Amino acid sequence: MRRLLPVTLCCSFLLAGCATPENQGDPLEGLNRQVYRFNSAVDKAALKPLAQGYAAVVPRPARTGVHNFFNNIGDIFVSLNNLLQGHPDQTASDLGRIVINSTVGVVGLVDVASKVGLEKHDADFGQTLGKWGLGSGPYLVLPFFGSTTLRDSSDIVANIALYQHISPEASTRDKINPVRVLDARAQLLGVDSLLESSGPDEYAFVRSTYLQGRQNKIIGQVEPAPLEDDPGPTPEAPASEVTP
Amino acid sequence: MLNTQYMTRLLAGAACLVSVAAYAHPAEDLVKTTTQDVLTILKRDNKPGNEKLVRDQVTAKLLPYFDFTRMTALVVGKNWRSATPAQQASLTKEFKTLMIQTYSNVLTSTKVDNITVKPVQDPDTSTDVMVKTVVNRSGAAAIPVDYHMASNGSTWKVYDVIAEGRSIVTAQRSSYSQVVTQSGIDGLIKELASKNQQPQAKP
Numbered sequence: 001m002r003r004l005l006p007v008t009l010c011c012s013f014l015l016a017g018c019a020t021p022e023n024q025g026d027p028l029e030g031l032n033r034q035v036y037r038f039n040s041a042v043d044k045a046a047l048k049p050l051a052q053g054y055a056a057v058v059p060r061p062a063r064t065g066v067h068n069f070f071n072n073i074g075d076i077f078v079s080l081n082n083l084l085q086g087h088p089d090q091t092a093s094d095l096g097r098i099v100i101n102s103t104v105g106v107v108g109l110v111d112v113a114s115k116v117g118l119e120k121h122d123a124d125f126g127q128t129l130g131k132w133g134l135g136s137g138p139y140l141v142l143p144f145f146g147s148t149t150l151r152d153s154s155d156i157v158a159n160i161a162l163y164q165h166i167s168p169e170a171s172t173r174d175k176i177n178p179v180r181v182l183d184a185r186a187q188l189l190g191v192d193s194l195l196e197s198s199g200p201d202e203y204a205f206v207r208s209t210y211l212q213g214r215q216n217k218i219i220g221q222v223e224p225a226p227l228e229d230d231p232g233p234t235p236e237a238p239a240s241e242v243t244p
Numbered sequence: 245m246l247n248t249q250y251m252t253r254l255l256a257g258a259a260c261l262v263s264v265a266a267y268a269h270p271a272e273d274l275v276k277t278t279t280q281d282v283l284t285i286l287k288r289d290n291k292p293g294n295e296k297l298v299r300d301q302v303t304a305k306l307l308p309y310f311d312f313t314r315m316t317a318l319v320v321g322k323n324w325r326s327a328t329p330a331q332q333a334s335l336t337k338e339f340k341t342l343m344i345q346t347y348s349n350v351l352t353s354t355k356v357d358n359i360t361v362k363p364v365q366d367p368d369t370s371t372d373v374m375v376k377t378v379v380n381r382s383g384a385a386a387i388p389v390d391y392h393m394a395s396n397g398s399t400w401k402v403y404d405v406i407a408e409g410r411s412i413v414t415a416q417r418s419s420y421s422q423v424v425t426q427s428g429i430d431g432l433i434k435e436l437a438s439k440n441q442q443p444q445a446k447p
Contacts, residue, residue, distance in 0.1 A: 024418065187385075190354040197346030197412070199319075199419035200435045208418040209410045216409025229322050233371075233396035233403070234313040 032141040051185035065109040072101045072108025081123035126152030130218035147210040269364035271393045271400045275375045279359040299348040311401035312340040319416040338436035371395040
């Protein structure tokens with residue numbers, strides 16, 4: 001990771017210039033759309049059914065335990081990034097979470113820390129770089145990993161490095177990673193039906209929600225600029241209300 | 245004597261507290277009662293095989309408080325003004341169907357524990373406010389959902405929903421823009437109508 005991060009950084013600087021408002025920060029749209037189609041097909045054929053099966057077969061407390069286990073490992077980077085973002089108080093709380101959950105919480109299976117008031121935070125490398133002023137770079141859709149930007153892909157790299165560090169034997173990782181993917185996908189069950197409201201262009205809808213969500217995490221809630229085409233509130237009993 | 249005086253003060257104090265607690269922005273009150281009603285319906289009737297009943301009840305509850313015409317106008321963007329009133333009406337109708345289908349699908353397939361409505365920060369005189377809520381789910385992360393609402397003089401209505409900082413209107417706008425550019429308003433109406441007629445995917 002020590003070697004990869006500077007590379008990612010340099011690439012981000014180089015490519016940040018490609019993202020313009022005209023192409024919605026998506027200069028690689030043609031390629032991205034193809035990967036998006038591939039990912040959707042994989043999800044529909046394998047990932048979603050597997051996640052549904054997992055949710056149906058494994059009882060909720062066990063699934064919560066699995067989710068907590070991965071969250072606990074994730075807290076390592078949360079604490080580091082909170083430090084890098086200048087929130088030492090949150091870092092302390094995150095470290096407290098790791099210590100409590102790894103011991104009292106039985107290797108992270110029970111989130112005891114949340115119950116004693118140490119709440120889970122959300123911080124990652126993409127956010128840190130963003131808060132340091134680095135632009136997102138182009139929007140990317142990676143095979144299997146899905147929506148990201150060049151800057152935010154630093155998290156994917158960092159997480160691969162982290163799991164390699166935690167379990168150096170590939171055989172152990174091969175057992176852990178599928179469960180990790182299942183857990184991540186199962187978390188989205190239900191919420192993913194929002195995609196049915198994506199309107200005519202699902203790809204553009206997903207891109208917009210991803211980029212909005214990241215922006216919200218990095219510079220805080222952005223009040224959308226008042227739109228010039230806004231007709232304002234509809235007066236009572238307009239024509240459209242006659243019949244649904 | 246001392247005791248009655250003390251009691252009077254205590255009562256006066258309590259009355260003050262109650263009036264402070266009871267005061268809330270009208271939009272906030274509306275969101276509070278409506279989300280409570282929806283949750284009650286979900287908790288009472290949301291069982292497998294019961295989806296249609298739940299959907300109808302939830303829709304009836306929510307429909308009066310959404311400004312679909314304004315939402316559609318915001319989604320379509322600059323081409324809205326060039327559309328005829330008939331086109332605007334059919335666009336609104338298709339958009340409304342799409343939103344209702346999605347929203348009720350999300351509601352019936354998600355286990356919601358409760359919804360916290362936060363106090364509105366805007367001044368009381370404001371006719372355009374953001375009502376922030378947090379949807380607490382059992383066994384999954386809570387989702388902040390904000391409702392952008394405006395008053396048309398008599399009713400408060402939602403014209404944008406922002407989930408975890410993602411505005412549905414902004415996302416839809418980006419989804420519609422290419423179709424409008426390529427095939428115009430009529431092309432968009434056709435596209436939406438055909439999408440709405442597709443059999444609904446089982447959640």
